[in-house]
Amino acid sequence: MDVVLRDVTLRDGLQLTGKPxxxxxxxxxxxxxxAAGVPxxxxxxxxxxxLVxxxxxxxxxxAALTPxxxxxxxxxxATPRHVQRAVAAGARNVQYCFSVSDAHNNANIGRDTEVSLAAMPEAVGHAVDAGGRIQLCLATAFTCPFDGPVDPDRVLGIVADPRTAGSCDVVVCDTLGQAVPSEVGSLVARVADAADGRRVAFHGHDTWGQGVANGLAAVASGATLLDGALGGLGGCPFAPGASGNTATEDLLFALRxxxxxxxxxxxLVTGSEDLLAELGEPNRSRAAQGVRSRAAAFPWTAGPRD
Structure with a gap:
């Protein structure tokens, strides 16, 4: 079965761009x-x-998209009210996100982690009542920009908390891109064991050049969904030191x-190049560089653009 690639360009990718x-x-x-096939x-x-x-x-x-x-x-x-507004507009899938670290949750959402967790049953109810799905998304699951390393047991405690019941997926986020494959593999494996049948997703950043390696480590440990953004675009405005997401192109080339x-x-590379030029952002994808190479004997190259 294919690992699902979710492209997050239009959310995490755009939230730090200077041009709308x-x-x-x-x-x-x-x-x-x-249309390209991105699931x-x-x-x-x-x-x-x-703020964003x-x-x-x-x-x-x-509102512009079809059902x-x-x-x-x-x-x-990030709140039950957000869920209400999203489903009223037509959305059917929402990602309820809060940080494992109190310091980052306060910077990002303006409340302690426990407050966000306590509100989750109401958020789940709004999504389910609308016939939709809701994910549990855990930011700063590895490190916090303010408090440093995050205790894995704190992550596991949230995943196992009965107030997260009703979520369809658990998204484990390396918000700062500071984790290494061994850490990702270990935590994702523990989350998969505790997820009680929920799909496990990994959301990584490529700040330290470990994005694809971390994604593959997550898959080897039980993740079946990976997040990426075109050209490695993005980052969190409330997480000092974070850079762009792992590039969609790089993950796809690795996963095939x-x-x-x-x-x-x-x-996809051509579309990414056009978007990044429009936004005035650099292209961080290594696979995109490969596609543009002149190595004509390799079937994955397309050569330079005309």
Missing amino acids: LPTTRKVELVRALL ELEIGSLARGD PPLADTLDVV GELERCWVWV PSWLTPEVLAG
């Missing part, structure tokens, strides 16, 4: 990625628009899901 992306362009990108997308956030301006139009993006498209899309939420062909990868 028009709503129509976001909708165009959603449809291009889905799932994260398309925005209900974070306050004054590039994502202020998320509900407009949701069939929204079945494959996720929206980041059944739907990926050299032509599809080349198309």
Whole structure:
């Protein structure tokens, strides 16, 4: 069975960009990625628009998509009220996110971790009542920018907490990109054991160059969903020291899901190049560099653009 790649360009990828992306362009990108075969997308956030301006139009993006498209899309939420607003706009899949670290949860969401956890049953209820799905997403599962290393037992305690019942997935986040494969493999394996049948996802950043290695370590330990962003775009505005996400192109080249062909990868690279040029952002994908190489005997190369 293929590992599912979820592209998070339109949420985690855009939240640190200096230039806004028009709503129509976001909708165009959603449809291009889905048409290419990308199984799932994260398309925005209900974070306050004054704090994260590039994502202020998320509900407009949701409203522009069809029910069939929204079945494959996720929206980041942090409160029960966020869930209500998202499902009222048409969203069916929400990612309820809070930080394992109190310090980061306060910086990111404005409350202690326990407050976010206590509100989760209400959030689950709103999602289920709308016929949707809700993920438990745990930011700073490895390290916190303010408090340093995070105790794995704190992560496991949240996963096993009965107040997270009803979530369909557990997303383990290396928010700062400071984890190494051995740490990722160990924690993901423990989360998989405690997840009680829920799908386990890994969300990694490539700050220290370990993004793909960490993703593969997560898969080897039981994760069946990985997050990535085109060109390695992104980072958390409330996590000093974090850089971009692991590049979608790099993860796909490593995973080789059944739907990926050299032509599809080349198309994704072209779309990524256009987007990054539009935003004035660098391309951090190594696979994209490979696709543009002149190694004509290798079937995954497409050569330089005309």
